[in-house]
Amino acid sequence: MKKYQIIYADPPWPYNAGAKKNGFSSSAYSSMKIEDICSLGVGEITDENAHLYLWTTNFFIPDAIKVLERWGFRYVTMLTWHKGRGGMGRYFQIDTEHILFGVKGKMPTLLLRSNHFDFKNPRKHSKKPNDFRDVIVERSGNLSRIELFARQKTEGWDVWGNEVESDIEL
Numbered sequence: 001m002k003k004y005q006i007i008y009a010d011p012p013w014p015y016n017a018g019a020k021k022n023g024f025s026s027s028a029y030s031s032m033k034i035e036d037i038c039s040l041g042v043g044e045i046t047d048e049n050a051h052l053y054l055w056t057t058n059f060f061i062p063d064a065i066k067v068l069e070r071w072g073f074r075y076v077t078m079l080t081w082h083k084g085r086g087g088m089g090r091y092f093q094i095d096t097e098h099i100l101f102g103v104k105g106k107m108p109t110l111l112l113r114s115n116h117f118d119f120k121n122p123r124k125h126s127k128k129p130n131d132f133r134d135v136i137v138e139r140s141g142n143l144s145r146i147e148l149f150a151r152q153k154t155e156g157w158d159v160w161g162n163e164v165e166s167d168i169e170l
Contacts, residue, residue, distance in 0.1 A: 002168065003047040004158070005107065006145035008136060010055040010128055011037045011067065030162075034063045038070040041170050042148070046072060049105035051140045053079075055128060056098050064100050073102030081129065097128075109139045133157065 014031040052073045056064035061078075068075055079099040133154060136145070142156075146168070150159035158167035 001045065002158070003144065004045055004146045005047045005050045005143035006136060006140050007042060007046060007050060007052045007054075007071075007148065008133065008145065008157075009042075009052070009148035011149055013037075013057065013060045013063070015059075034066065037067050040071075040148075042071040045146065045168060045170070046104060047144070049107040050103070051107055051109070051136075052100075052102040052104070053132075053136055054100045054102065056100060058094050058096070058098070061098065061100075064098075068100055068102045071102075073104045076101050076103050081132075099132075107140075110141055130154075 150161040
């Protein structure tokens with residue numbers, strides 16, 4: 001089985017399971033239970049040294065840390081995407097989403113002239129910025145990589161998800 005050194009994932013967090021209770025509007029997208037996301041065989045396809053880039057929203061940060069750890073990674077830091085428009089939320093209208101960055105084994109990021117990270121990109125509902133994949137390769141290297149929960153096939157990336165023809169089984 002192929003092993004990946006870069007895992008990029010945008011899980012379908014379960015907003016539907018209590019959207020009104022938690023101040024979110026219901027979604028037209030299918031979702032998964034947290035335990036089902038945790039139980040995916042990501043550890044089986046991950047190299048002993050790897051990076052994880054895991055999308056989450058403010059509401060699901062505690063669950064995302066749980067997923068990250070269950071997939072075999074240790075939490076290192078969080079990257080924030082500033083969408084530039086009002087967002088969702090019960091207490092505050094949040095216009096950000098986050099990527100939890102995790103490491104498995106010993107795999108450093110590439111040193112650049114500047115390690116400053118500020119990611120701003122106009123918001124498109126539920127669609128993540130395509131150029132973030134370039135940031136991943138720039139920081140982690142041109143290594144074996146897969147996008148989980150992919151919506152499209154991207155050159156240089158293997159994919160897995162219910163909206164694309166998957167390259168692997170999970």
